[in-house]
């Protein structure tokens with residue numbers, strides 16, 4: 327499957343995950359990891375939860391990214407992220423503790439998952455700093471709410487943020503955590519009380535320091551998402567790329583020139599002088615003498631993650647006509663220094679078939695996808711392979727594009743179009759020309775304008 331998120335080239339989280347409450351994400355990651363058995367090295371964060379829940383989800387690396395983002399978005403620490411998890415092909419054994427169990431059962435469960443008793447106490451505190459107990463799941467603890475069709479939730483601590491109020495309120499006796507205080511004098515479900523007090527509150531007292539709480543949670547949640555079956559090797563910790571290029575699209579404009587659109591992100595804290603350069607197709611030089619452009623705008627990226635990392639990256643947007651017939655590669659000049667992707671430049675692999683987002687249209691439940699094919703040859707086939715987002719990314723049937731004479735040829739290209747059903751698609755675009763298949767991978771439909779087909 328090609329049209330999948332580029333893990334490692336930057337953080338990428340699907341809308342599904344953004345739509346999930348951070349607390350649910352954290353809980354789901356724990357439930358997935360809880361299948362790990364340290365004794366035989368099986369289970370771990372492998373997305374086997376897909377099978378356990380009988381519910382479609384994304385892959386296990388995306389779950390890990392979700393934990394990193396959810397934690398930092400709630401004001402928590404930055405958790406180191408590695409890649410390389412392998413999704414399971416079947417459900418794992420049950421491993422999630424239930425709140426009615428004894429503390430000895432909890433200690434044994436966490437030992438199997440690879441955590442000591444002290445680490446268990448801290449990990450539960452880190453997990454239970456967000457979210458709470460829900461009425462439909464635990465009606466004996468939480469009464470139904472007043473708002474129709476809305477779950478009543480009693481938060482574990484008095485703050486929705488990722489902070490150590492879960493610890494301090496427990497220690498000073500003001501906690502409203504129902505897994506500590508129980509309900510109606512019944513402590514059967516007081517699992518947090520049994521866990522937190524299991525070492526005489528020594529660990530909880532150490533977590534009363536906000537700095538220690540943040541550092542401990544970063545370590546333990548990092549270990550939680552890195553708990554994988556013993557045959558899986560994770561990558562080194564992923565660092566933000568110093569230069570990140572995205573959204574590259576070469577396409578015919580409307581006045582017989584090609585237009586190159588892309589964004590480039592620098593980690594720099596200050597605005598720099600950034601210039602885009604490119605070379606003629608099949609060459610490393612520029613015959614027209616006008617092969618450079620300045621950004622059309624720059625924006626400061628201010629996400630909680632980059633803030634917590636102490637970065638203020640700047641994204642530069644380029645949209646420039648290309649005077650040459652086409653280009654082979656592009657690169658940048660940043661304050662006089664060349665940034666050329668380690669020497670190769672950013673290569674435009676082919677220009678025989680290009681996606682034309684501007685000419686494509688979204689009509690509510692389907693897209694008219696328009697492709698540009700160079701008019702110096704006749705393709706034997708032009709088609710898209712669409713992938714529907716949402717839960718598991720599923721590939722839908724290929725759609726053939728046919729020559730569309732109503733779209734005026736431009737810049738040496740003819741246009742082909744076809745209707746692709748779906749709402750939130752990515753796709754790979756192909757043209758077969760003289761026995762060779764040319765491809766534009768992982769095109770996104772997000773920015774296609776609304777219209778009628």
Ligand code: HEM
Nearest residue numbers: 349350352353356423424425449453457458459460463517
């Ligand atoms: C002894 C081990 C644990 C027990 C018995 C336990 C029990 C529970 C219970 C009963 C709930 C309420 C669920 C509901 O109302 O639907 C809950 C929620 C939650 N748990 Fe745990 N838990 C444990 C460990 C963990 C760990 C290790 C994490 C993550 C590191 C975690 C993260 C969460 C989160 C984030 C929620 C809130 C979910 C939400 O509000 O949507 N739990 N847990």
